[in-house]
Amino acid sequence: MASVSCLFQQLISFGEILGLQINVSKSSIYFGGVSDSIRHSILANTGFAEGSFPFRYLGVPLSPHRLLASQFSPLLHKLESAVNGWLGRNLSYAGRAELLKSVLYGMVQFWLNIFPFPEVVIKHVTSICRNFLWTGNTLQSKSALVKWHTVCLPKSEGGLGFFDFKARNNSFLAKLIWNIHLKSDSIWINWVHQYYLQSSSIWDITAHSTSSPLWKSTILFRNSLFDLCGGHPQSLSLMALWNSSKGAFSANAYDYLRFRSSQVHWRRVIWEPWSLPRFSFIMWLAILGRLRTRDRLRFIQNNSTCIFCHVEDESHTHLFFGCQWTSLLWNRIKQWLHITRNMSTLDKAVRALCKSGSGVVGRMKRISLAITVYIIWEERNKRIFDGSCSTIASLFRNFQTRFYTVLHFHEDDHFSFQFG
Incomplete structure (x- = not known):
């Protein structure tokens, strides 16, 4: 009072x-x-x-109790309305990925920073984002080309750098608990320490110390943070490591809580900063072997023959380096770029170009691989779905046009770099 x-x-x-x-x-x-x-x-x-309660403040519902799944409906409706307002089918995979990162994830992160999300809400939000990435809308659902937990990996580990909603939510909750322990410049935190914690640490209090609702909440928060850390005895040292590491606490916490994988050797080639996103995305799918080549679609069609050579079955290995027809295009591009290394497979090509320098020539050689993969995949689809057919010379000119477009955008003195 x-x-x-x-x-x-x-x-x-x-x-x-x-x-x-x-x-x-x-x-x-x-x-x-x-x-x-x-x-x-x-x-x-x-x-x-x-x-x-509940009442809305800054666009979110506030309640003295944990929000029910139904009370997250404003967020879900907002996400669905945003997606349905975009012409997702007319966007490339790279365009959809950029919208997810810049728009949808911004909407979700504001809520993740405030509330603990029920599992059903996390699944619903993930479903909206996954369906938009692979189909362009939220109503249509089909088999994803890449598993969502792989998509959420950092690019250095083979993903797209999206964040996992559950791990992100837990990292924000961990930050709130950590603030109770250390954020002494907050008036509310000082009040908590003065009237409830007194000289005790948040890690030393027990459930039998007092019947205060705030004290019980503090115990619950403390135990929750131990749960987020996996309940290991080293939780305290781990949390100290989070706080002492470079960068924000929540970023360090998320890096620990997220799903992890091993480092990939091809990041430098596929995610070359100068490359256009649509080239990099198709190249990423190709190196993972997740493009919908005919050998992966045998369950819905009988014809699995390569559309270019009409001899062997179409697969990632055959399409990009094993096919006689596409090899002619590769050889012409390699000759023009003065590349002499053996590139009999996509993986060997990536490993070879990883060693190219960081200068303009090295960058453009790495970009050339992504452009060529994109052109071959684009021509393959045009032949199957549109019935059109381009010659090797036409595709090579197409390659040169895109090559010099990228070069001109990033390098003013591009006339000093002559190929061919």
């Missing part, structure tokens, strides 16, 4: 200084965990009306 009276008097003093007055009819006060006598006393002293 004393805290409320103090805050109310400060609000009145603030209004008197600025010449303002409290509008009681537009003001509400919300209660949680107080007795009826205190509640009636506060209402009588302030003259405010009692509000009811």
